[in-house]
Amino acid sequence: MTDERLMPVSSLRRAMIRPELGAICGVILVFAFFLMVAGDSGMFAPAGFQNWLVVSAQFAIIAVGACLLMIAGEFDLSVGSMIGFAGVIAAILTVQWGWPAWLAILVTFAVCIGLGAINGLLVIRTGLPSFIVTLAFLYILRGLTIWLSILTTRQTIIGGVREAAEGDWLAALFGGVIFKGFFQWLGDVGLIDTFTRGARAGQPVVEGVPMLIVWAIGLIIFGHWLLAKTRFGNWIFASGGDAQAARYVGVPVNRVKVLMFMFTAFCATVFAMCQVMEFGSAAADRGLLKEFEAIICVVIGGALLTGGYGSVIGAALGALIFGVVQQGLFFAGAESSLFRVFLGTILILAVIMNTYIRRLITGER
Amino acid sequence: MTAPIIEMRNIEKHFGPVIALGGVSFDVRPGECHCLLGDNGAGKSTFIKTMSGVHKPSRGTMVVEGQEVVFDSPRDAMAAGIATVYQDLAMIPLMSVTRNFWMGREPEKGFGPFKTIDFAKANEVTMREMARMGINLREPEQAVGTLSGGERQTVAIARAVYFGAKVLILDEPTSALGVRQTANVLATIDQVRKAGIGIVFITHNVRHAMAVGDRFTVLNRGKTLGTAVRGEITAEALQDLMAGGQELAVLESSLGGTV
């Protein structure tokens, strides 16, 4: 009963119809472009490498959360505000209240994940679009952050976190680097440059792999595994693809969605903790516009805004494109405001391409 | 004659002042296809939603394998072996056939928190069950969206059968299909019936019903006019009952017998 009019689908075309296709092409294009215009600027030397990798990793951390949430059929516009909020809470607890850093970090995670759950429950209970509910939280959290910060310290920047967190085991998971010895060895044998003067003379220019990158890679692997390989991942697709059909076969759609809101909040908090440890301070305006950047990474990565389709690997590639272009324009000496122009353009292109791919998959004839 | 798997006795369903069902009795036996016919708005969907646990009857009793039951949710009905294939929300087009087939009941391998879907098994079973229904998939990873409407119905039917349905309710499975796809779905119904499953086939197309039905019950404005057995009733008589007898007779004479 197979339809003999059905053309055999070539394996090439089959390989092409996948969410990551656009992002893979994008990565190739972006690298080719910057190798040409900024190849000798140091962008592809070890220190330059680290520079754009760190920026890409920042995008990737929040993109993984946004990706799973979008595939589950929802948005979270409060990610940026959550980043500012988490940082300020952790800083107040350690610096102002004198809590040990590990306790402050754990409490911050608990509070933020709890807020993520409230986001999710509100969306589920009210039946309102998550766009509206989380837009409200975008304002509420940002306002609370500034108010709390000024209330406790009379300013919107809280410093002294690095000193307060010195030697803390949990804080070390968010700041600092790993594989220090390996990079020292790379420097010693001359594979990467070493500082020739100053206090750090003899040390390699790249100290090690920043924890930020470790978190990004960890979250990407976890997110991809969860989505593509597990039963829960199938429920994520189903919840976003058609919630009613999913409910009918017994998928706990509400639980899936609330958990994804919590995971998004977790990712935002990881981002915030890494940033606080890196800068040694928290500021109430951190994370501005991050929610949109995360969503753009996810869309460049091939996910559909309507839910039910996408890939974590794609979102990670979207984050890589983002980081390379943002830093690449800097290395190429271009006007950095052009970055926004690029973003808008690539967003439109990605959405057009995704719509086309969707038509190929669903065979909307 | 075998005993019915499910028996609905004098089912009434009121939506506020609207009496959608005014005392309908109906039963299904293993290995038979019992057609439920009726015009639009006759109450067919309301009736099978009662049977599948979506609605609770306002009055009347349901008996499954000799035991009186009350379903609080579709899950209860599914646990009792009553599977429903709704025309519109059966499948998720962007997901693969395998992912759809196993949705909510994915087979797993591995230990503790590291369990993953056993895709080798899932794909193999999906291909086999679809082949049994006469559909040879190109590959189990192909998206359901690439299948025709009839093939989608068949995935849903194959899924229900594989997961142990005793009664399979099909709500207008053929109403949106072309001739050839309809033939395929009717063939699938025949196949499922031979496996000993009782089928409730809802349609407003008399020809589709006559093609596979063993018994026929006609609903008209929330009431049943009794059940007829195959061979004891003609297509014309069924058509007549559906439209409420008298009215159609008048209409038919004015149209010169073209209805």
Ligand SMILES: Nc1ncnc2c1ncn2[C@@H]1O[C@H](COP(=O)(O)OP(=O)(O)O)[C@@H](O)[C@H]1O
């Ligand atoms: N949830 C509901 N609330 C109020 N009235 C309903 C509801 N569901 C169905 N009805 C009414 O019950 C009657 C039967 O509808 P339905 O069972 O869908 O008919 P059919 O499937 O035979 O076309 C219609 O008059 C319809 O308006």
Ligand SMILES: [Mg+2]
């Ligand atoms: Mg109906």
